[in-house]
Amino acid sequence: MYKRHGNPMILFAGLLLYTAVAWAEKPFAPDSVAGTTRITAETAIDLAGTLPNLVIIDNRHAEEFAKGHIEGAINLLDTHIRRADVARLAPRLDTPLLFYCNGERCLRSSHAAKMAVGWGYTRIYWFRGGWQEWLDKQLPITR
């Protein structure tokens, strides 16, 4: 019988509030990515020592990579990453892959890891703390 109208003022205020909250909340990387193993800097070093065929992929911008990175890492920005590139580095789906980017405020490595999961890779390690954790722990830097 009665048609219900939303109050336009309330809707507008709600929209403003949503924008403000979205603005304030810089995105955090997810706690985990399904199909991957989340690791710390120390585990990454241990893996590098124990898995000779480990492929370390740095998902940051090239300039950042040039200033310093983990020894042996390959620079592939997540938005430019293609299945063929990964396949060239890791021809077998059970080749261990390690993804990292700037840190917990960075979504690039989780994005890339998800794509690798989608392509069928089975041994994916996600270093969520990334470069920030590496620097904080004063670990060796390669340029």
Add this chain to the structure above:
Amino acid sequence: MRPVNRISLRTLTISLVGLLALLAVLAQVLAAQYFRGAALAAQHQSLAHIVEVASAEVLRQLEAQLISLGTEFQNRPEFKRALSRFQREGERDALPVALQDPFTHGFVGVRTTDLVKLRIFDTKLQFVAESKSEIDFPPGLPAALLKQASNREGANRLKAVGALWPLEQRAYYSVLLPIGGLKLLGYLEVIADPTINLRAIEGMTQMPLAIYGGEGRFLEGSINDGNDNEGKLPIETTLRDSENETLLRLVSLSDVVQLNKDWQQTIWFAVIGVVVLISLAALLVLAILNRFVFKPVDAMKQEMARFAAGDQSVIVGTHMLFEFAVLADAFNAMARELAIKIDQLKHLSRYDSLTALVNRQHFDLCIEQEWRRALRSHEPISLLMIDVDHFKRYNDYYGHVGGDDCLRAVAEILRQVVQRSTDLPARYGGEEFVVLLPNTPLPSAIALAEEILAIFQQRNLPHAATSLGRISVSIGVTTCNTAEACSPSGLVESADSALYEAKHAGRNRLAVAGEHGVISSCDDCSCNDGKQKPA
């Protein structure tokens, strides 16, 4: 009378108020001194904290620089070649040359880092090679670094560590970084002198700084202990190792000239403020005391002084303060009592207790006064001297009590006869009486004497020991017409001679001086103080 060695209430109060004011000013100065100390301590504490934070930041930046420098060094081709030769063939000769290279050809950050030495250690932290240096460093890692680097496992062995450590009264900062990336081949120790970096604290804190090493050795800085540090507050900070040994001592000088200036100003303000406030308070207190204490006390003092001077009519006013009212009441009661006593004493001293007539002493005063008055007014003055006839016989016959009754009866008759208030009957001694008659010529005096004789006759008071059978008197009359010509004693002498004449002539009669050869030209007398007739 006023005692000079005593202090007045007013002086005492003013002195006490002054003393209190002095004490208050002193307390104010002491308080200001104390607060200055507290302010300096607070400034010292906060500045020391700032220097401490600044030095920690300087060392943190130095550590980052040394890590960066070490990482950079490992990328040098000559080092890489020397390292791989050592890895492959165990040949170490190229390593010292490669380690010396940055000192010869320079390195990034040379301006901000005082690089002292580079050393290589193997994975077990055993010495392998080092660059040359002027100072002889003891072989092996410094203890502070060894403590952090040894007993590490796995990935932790790849973490860079840094520490400040002492050597020959200086302190050095060492960073130990892994060589070989993720595959640990050995360690590179980068040693720097932090003094140049610590000098930056001077700019950060805007305070001149001196850096001292162990045993107080001066290392670096723009100030020296013992220099002219007037108006400066030294801020001391020590950098210690994990064993709490002092490695470096940083002394900054804070400028406290402004603080001292502020402090002096504060003291002046405080002292002036206190003086003004206390002066106002003192004025108020003195005004109140003046109104309620000093003035009443002065008034009481004056009233009491008047009383002491003989004015018995004085009544001390009761004032607002209870204590003074009590004092005044007590004084007034005492004064009343005293006045009554004085009156009684006066009476006793002037009147004869038996006959209630004026006594001889007072009569002598009165006759003197009346004579003087006669002298001024040129009026005649007369005197009667009366003696009871055969009084000794009366006493013997009627006893002393009877004698006293006789004397009282004579006095009664004299009082009755004397009509004028200026006339003064008195007991002159024993059974002798006198009547002083101021402003009375001889005829009137004679008339009065005759009247007295008549009354005795009329009364007929018994005296069994005489032939007359009653009490009779003999009267000597004298008059002084010009006071200059006689004297009070002369008047009395003259009356006495006349009395003798009367006795000699047979008693119960009067004789006039000057008659029958009695020389007396006393002409004027009366005691006229208005108190001749006692109640």
